[in-house]
Amino acid sequence: MSNINQQSILELVYYPQSENKLRQQSQEIERFDASVNKLSSAMLETMEEHQGIGLAAPQVGVLNRLFVMKIPEFEHLPKVFVNPKIIEKTDELMEFEEGCLSIPEYRAKISRPKFVKIDAFDAKGKPFEVDLEGVPAICAQHEIDHLNGILFIDYLSRLKRMRLKKKMLKEL
Ligand code: ZN
Numbered sequence: 001m002s003n004i005n006q007q008s009i010l011e012l013v014y015y016p017q018s019e020n021k022l023r024q025q026s027q028e029i030e031r032f033d034a035s036v037n038k039l040s041s042a043m044l045e046t047m048e049e050h051q052g053i054g055l056a057a058p059q060v061g062v063l064n065r066l067f068v069m070k071i072p073e074f075e076h077l078p079k080v081f082v083n084p085k086i087i088e089k090t091d092e093l094m095e096f097e098e099g100c101l102s103i104p105e106y107r108a109k110i111s112r113p114k115f116v117k118i119d120a121f122d123a124k125g126k127p128f129e130v131d132l133e134g135v136p137a138i139c140a141q142h143e144i145d146h147l148n149g150i151l152f153i154d155y156l157s158r159l160k161r162m163r164l165k166k167k168m169l170k171e172l
Contacts, residue, residue: 090113
C-alpha cells in the first residue's frame with residue numbers, strides 16, 4: 001500500500017532554480033481522459049505529502065490548467081479544478097499569510113479579494129460553479145495565478161522580491 005502511494009508522489013518544481021518553468025502560461029485541458037483523473041489524484045497525494053493546501057499543475061511540471069485544493073475545515077468544497085475561471089470577485093480584500101510548495105520556508109502577507117465565484121470542470125469533465133470565501137478563495141486565486149505564471153511573491157515590492165531571490169540563490 002505505502003509502495004503504491006510513494007509511486008504517485010510527483011516531483012515539485014522549485015523557485016528560484018526552475019523559475020522559468022513556473023513562469024509559463026498553462027494550456028486548457030481539452031480532452032477529459034483517464035490521464036486527467038490520474039494527474040489530479042497524484043497531485044492531491046503530492047500536496048498532502050508536503051502538507052500543502054493547494055497545488056497547481058505547473059508546480060509538478062505539467063503546463064495544463066488544473067489545480068487541486070484541500071483545506072482542513074473546508075473539505076466539502078471541490079478538490080479538483082480544471083480550466084478554472086474567476087467569474088466574479090468582490091472588492092473586499094482579505095490579508096493572509098501565504099506560502100507556496102514551490103517556494104519552501106517562505107511566507108508573506110498578501111491581500112486578495114475575499115470572495116470569488118469560480119467556474120471550472122471536475123476531473124471527469126463535469127462543469128461546476130462554486131462560491132469561495134476566505135482561505136479557500138485566497139488559495140484558489142493563488143493556484144490560478146500559477147496557471148498564468150504568477151507567483152505570490154510577485155505581489156511583494158520589487159526590492160523585497162529581489163532580496164528574497166538573492167538570499168535563496170545563495171542558499172542553494
Ligand atoms: Zn504556490
